[in-house]
Amino acid sequence: MINRYYLLPFRFERIGKQELLVNELGDYIFVPTGTINRIVNHLLKKQEGLYKDLISNFFISESPIPELIDNMATRLRTKKAFLDSFTSLHIFVLTLRCNQNCIYCQASSKDSSEALYDMNEKHLFKAIDLMFRSPSHSITMEFQGGEPSLPFHILQKAVERVTELNEKYKKQITYVLCTNSINLTEEVLCLCKEYNILISTSLDGSAFIHNHNRGKNDSYKRVIEGISKARNYLGTDRVSALMTTSELSLNYPKEIIDNYLSNGFNNIFLRPLNPYGLALNNTDWDTYFDKFITFYKSALNYIIDINIQGIFFVEEFTAILLRKMLTPFTTGFVDLQSPTGIINSVVVYNYDGYVYASDESRMLAEYHDYTFRLGHVTDKYESLFYGKKAQQIALIGGTEFIAGCADCAFQSYCGADPVRNHSTQNDMYGFRPTSSFCKKHKAIITYLFYLIQKEHDRVMPIFKQWINKNENGF
Incomplete structure (x- = not known):
């Protein structure tokens, strides 16, 4: 029997022996191998703790439009x-x-x-x-x-x-x-x-x-x-x-x-x-x-x-x-x-x-x-910041719609760099499989998730201190 629930946008990556799920807001959850297959084939049961975790963390929804969609919108706006x-x-x-x-x-x-x-x-x-x-x-x-x-x-x-x-x-x-x-x-x-x-x-x-x-x-x-x-x-x-x-x-x-x-x-x-x-x-x-x-x-x-x-x-x-x-x-x-x-x-x-x-x-x-x-300091502000060159860059400057980034589990944490793409690949759009920018960031983010997964008690108190320091500007 297929259970009725709706998939919300998320991406995934294998980290160690588990699957990492990351949603549009950058929220993540580690799940057992095979969970993604169960999710997309509607094999989860409501009484499962995993089902409840996925609901509460905006990976799946019991209605086509989540009840807390306004909350999701606020959080996404905060990210941007x-x-x-x-x-x-x-x-x-x-x-x-x-x-x-x-x-x-x-x-x-x-x-x-x-x-x-x-x-x-x-x-x-x-x-x-x-x-x-x-x-x-x-x-x-x-x-x-x-x-x-x-x-x-x-x-x-x-x-x-x-x-x-x-x-x-x-x-x-x-x-x-x-x-x-x-x-x-x-x-x-x-x-x-x-x-x-x-x-x-x-x-x-x-x-x-x-x-x-x-x-x-x-x-x-x-x-x-x-x-x-x-x-x-x-x-x-x-x-x-x-x-x-x-x-x-x-x-x-x-x-x-x-x-x-x-x-x-x-x-x-x-x-x-x-x-x-x-x-x-x-x-x-x-x-x-x-x-x-x-x-x-x-x-x-x-x-x-x-x-x-x-x-x-x-x-x-x-x-x-x-x-x-x-x-x-x-x-x-x-x-x-x-x-x-x-x-x-x-x-x-x-x-x-x-x-x-x-x-x-x-x-x-x-x-x-x-x-x-973009131009010269003697040019008008509008022609520099909103002109054709700025518009050209804007069309290819988002991980949400760049091939190789749009479906990457780490998209929410990374950034788009048309300058680096142009410098190393002669193309502002770039090609992720041979991108050193992509390779470096994926390797580092993967390693941080590995530490969080495998050495949680050792690293998380330190990581939280670093974040608090960063937020307070010390």
Whole structure:
């Protein structure tokens, strides 16, 4: 006898010896092997506990339209809340000049003396005017380069101009200076203190790793001195660090984490190389991502052990994914947004006045690929953010309707990245079976579910702490 109930949209994946079901809201449930077959063939019985679990978690319904469909709609709207405010992250590339020589440089940086590559005041002010056109009440103004502290006069004019205009617009402005911390002079730090500018610096781990990646023998010493100086000036909580996993780094996960701990950090973001700039040609991409997944698993397990010992230390990429997996809330992390975060959440004003859909987009432009150039700061806001190029990207920028993503169990947790698809596959739409972006995220999400399934009591108290920290902004 066929039992009468209705299937709600869900996707599935085998994890270990169980089946993982994930619904449209990102809710998941582990069930015994063979359950999916029983569900679709209407073999479940009402008296089963499993039946009740599937009803209460929106996998099946006893009516064509679930009684709590309004609740489902509210939760889905919450998941997509990042769309409400539209573009909230505005990146200003103040210069391409840099005082380091990173082996994986993605920004095509120039010599520190070449002022030709600085943003001029006219373009700066036009870009600021565009930024204030964003409907978002909360704006993050991020200064990048090159090394954005080098053209100090441009940095100073930027924050002074925004402060002046914000008397009218009344937006909540967060300033972030992305710096290698080598050039944190007194005047730079005074400006940061006066305008509450956050410092986001780069630290790749121990001295031999950091110096190798930076192409300078004294880089580690100088960046640690810069971090210490910034902390003393601004406060420890105003300085964060980001590492990039070079091919050398892959061999030293524990040493990198120990270095972050010894330098007073309570978190790390295990960031892989991206296929742009110098990294594109200087990396063995055929093996890199397989090695990165091994590196990530080793590092994450080490971090979990550290937390078990009573030391609070967060792996930030994991925390972002866990927030999507374990809570009904959205995240501001552009790479894991659908519809795609480019334009919807981030836009870049390049040093030369051109506007790009994302930071990676302007990196492509340095190699004469202008696929994601939206226009110039002198163009109208509507033509940049709602024009033909933006519409073209929007048509292929959602995991819900991209082949290979639409039927993936992890669709609710992942994001669409037309720029990466174009860069690696010469096609903005992309092809998931050969996508390194897809391969990396599927491997990491699968591993997190494996830990939740097999080591629930060991990892979940730690994961919940990380989520609470992330939500409270500490």
